[in-house]
Amino acid sequence: MTTQIDAGELSRLIGTKTVKVIDGSWALDGTDMRALFETDHIPGAQFFDIEAVSDHSTDLPHMAPSPEQFAAAVGRLGISADDHVVIYDRQGLFSAARVWWTFVVMGHKKVQILRGGLLGWKAAGLPIEDHVVPASAVTYTPYPLRGKIIDMKTLAESSNDYLVLDARSRARFEGTAPEPRAGLRSGHMPGSRSLPFGDLIRDGSLKPEAELKEILADVGVHDEVAVVTSCGSGVTAAIISMALAETGHTSALLYDGSWAEWGQNKLDTPVVTGAE
Template identity: 65%
Template structure:
């Protein structure tokens, strides 16, 4: 299944009752996306709260939920593991990729992101609703795919492997260490051997760039069909955009480092940190 679906195709599925729609909007600045969902959302869409549907036990921001937490949350949205699910966000393409990745982590393969998000839906002339209708809860059975995530100790052991590549989705200045991190208590810089691939480089007009352009971008970073890619960012949200883009070009050897820089960059850890200008395409 392709990573994205356009608004016309989603509307057709919606009219036939063959899709479950999820608003996966989230913002780093703390904007109340649940409130905005209440003001306007795609008909039948349910709100996926990235902060609430997470694992708070690590102390890190919005870590992936346990299978039990995920199953309860999406079951309450009326979603079954066999449903075709489409995720969108209000920005076009930002946090929807994280929700897409979370569904896939739980073994849900029939999931896509709306190309261009809510802005594309509205631009196509399709309706939005306010409020939230009553939904009958169902049972959801997850089938976790733990090979789609990597934790810090495993990542430390893999750094520098010739057949692996760590791609960092943060803005280039944060990767270089020339700009501070937005979260307190974090060092500036990047993991040794990692490469900068700002998530914005993969997006145009609120959607992934065409497949040929994406292939050229990853080719410049020496990503081959045999390369195991590890994606990282500030806290695991935009790292999922890289994962989404790789899925779109048919590259499935991808693991997401969920702790990302919120964990690796902590001042109280002895993880190695490099400060340099090692931008996209550099060796």
């Protein structure tokens, strides 16, 4: 199954009731995406709250939930492990990738991103709803996959074993722009390479596979390399993970703590500035 689906195909599946749709919108500036969802969404969609469905035992933002927490939350949305799930966000392609990645980590087989997101859906002239239809809860059984997440300790001890791709802007990567979160140093992990997530996107969708392969090859991706994706807090890193999956590279790990963890002033993790 490819990582993306067109609006027309999703509309057809909604008509045959063979798909479950999720709004996975999230914004760094704290915009109330749930409130926006409740007034403007794809028919039948349910809202996935990235902040709520996360590990609350840490002060790091929206870390991956436990399988039990994920199962309970997704089950309340009326989704079972066998359902075909399609995720979108309001920006085109931004936080939806993080929700897609979370489903993948939990072993969900049929999960895709809507090309163009809500903006693309509207541009196609397809209907929206301004009311939420409550879902009937079901039992969700996760089958979590190993080897999809890497922690700071493991990465710090074996960084030379990985190609680390950083989805933040080049200015943040090089340390010429400040971090949006307080208490973080500017710069990047030694040896990591800059791959701003926007370089992978056109019109709210991943670029064509051939272009993605060329972009990824230019930063050192090949079949034999172990890739780690990173960003500010693990959201846009998933866009690189998605691009890797779209081009057939399925062994990438995501550094969930990302710069929100590595870049903390209180840590002695090495940080460098300038182009790498």
